[in-house]
Amino acid sequence: MVMAAAESQFHVLAVDDSLIDRKLIERLLKTSSYQVTTVDSGSKALEFLGLHEDEQTNPNHLPSISPNHNQEIEVNLVITDYCMPGMTGYDLLKKIKESSSLKNIPVVIMSSENVPSRISKCLEEGAEEFFLKPVRLSDVNKLKPHMMKTKCRNHLEPKKQEDQERPEDSMSKSSPETSIGETSELKSQPLQQQQQPQLNSNNKRKVAEEGLSPDRTRSRYSNGLTMVSN
Numbered sequence: 189m190v191m192a193a194a195e196s197q198f199h200v201l202a203v204d205d206s207l208i209d210r211k212l213i214e215r216l217l218k219t220s221s222y223q224v225t226t227v228d229s230g231s232k233a234l235e236f237l238g239l240h241e242d243e244q245t246n247p248n249h250l251p252s253i254s255p256n257h258n259q260e261i262e263v264n265l266v267i268t269d270y271c272m273p274g275m276t277g278y279d280l281l282k283k284i285k286e287s288s289s290l291k292n293i294p295v296v297i298m299s300s301e302n303v304p305s306r307i308s309k310c311l312e313e314g315a316e317e318f319f320l321k322p323v324r325l326s327d328v329n330k331l332k333p334h335m336m337k338t339k340c341r342n343h344l345e346p347k348k349q350e351d352q353e354r355p356e357d358s359m360s361k362s363s364p365e366t367s368i369g370e371t372s373e374l375k376s377q378p379l380q381q382q383q384q385p386q387l388n389s390n391n392k393r394k395v396a397e398e399g400l401s402p403d404r405t406r407s408r409y410s411n412g413l414t415m416v417s418n
Contacts (some may be wrong), residue, residue: 190232190328197223197224197231197290198223198335199222199223199224199263199264199265200225200263200264200267201206201225201226201233201236201263201265201266201348202214202217202224202225202227203228203266203267203269203277203280204226204228204268204271204298205228205269208270209269209298209322209323210226210228213267213298214226216323216324216328217328219325219328220325220328220329220332222331227241228375229272229273229274229275230272230275230280230283231269231274232270233268233280234280234283236408237290238290239287252395257317264293264294264338264339265293265294265295265296265331265335266284266294266295266337267297267319267331268280268295268296269297269299270297270298270300270301270310271300272308277298278309278310278313279297280406281295281313281314285313285314286357291314291340292338294316294335294337295314295315296315296318296321297310297317297318297319298316298318298319298320298321298333299318299319299320300320300321302320303390313394316334317330317331317334330331334351336400379412
């Protein structure tokens with residue numbers, strides 16, 4: 189139950205122009221407890237993801253999606269057919285990987301044709317997997333690690349930003365310590381000023397013991413002689 193609840197948090201966008209294949213992949217994904225949205229073209233997939241590349245050519249085209257569609261749900265993976273009219277699965281892959289906001293979404297390509305050059309081209313462009321149709325449940329089971337990896341990476345990025353900001357916080361926190369040291373120096377100054385009058389009084393007492401009055405006045409003459417008057 190716990191595993192099913194965790195997997196249901198993952199949302200997969202399935203793209204295929206064939207209704208039969210689209211229904212098949214939707215059923216397999218739902219069997220694995222994933223939330224599913226289906227569209228029948230690459231351009232509608234971009235619309236759903238927020239990239240309205242075809243608004244000028246098809247301004248009234250709306251995505252053909254399954255009833256449980258919820259645009260607020262984050263898309264954790266895109267699985268798309270390779271051969272589609274208009275925008276191919278490879279073109280859709282390139283659009284996603286070129287987008288700064290979507291490039292971290294894993295993309296899986298499906299095709300009924302086993303063409304090695306096509307497979308290698310998609311993998312080099314950033315596809316996580318290349319499935320041959322008909323897609324089986326064992327293929328769908330390979331999707332979860334890719335979604336888990338992306339989810340962990342998305343959680344770590346904000347943490348790295350916080351770690352980069354922490355040195356500045358530590359610098360600001362160290363300033364009160366220096367101010368405390370300065371205040372301690374200021375507090376020590378009155379003690380030194382209190383000790384100085386005590387030294388002056390001791391000197392006066394010493395002079396009195398020697399018979400000399402500290403209140404004597406001395407008158408100086410121009411010839412350099414000093415006369416002491418009692």
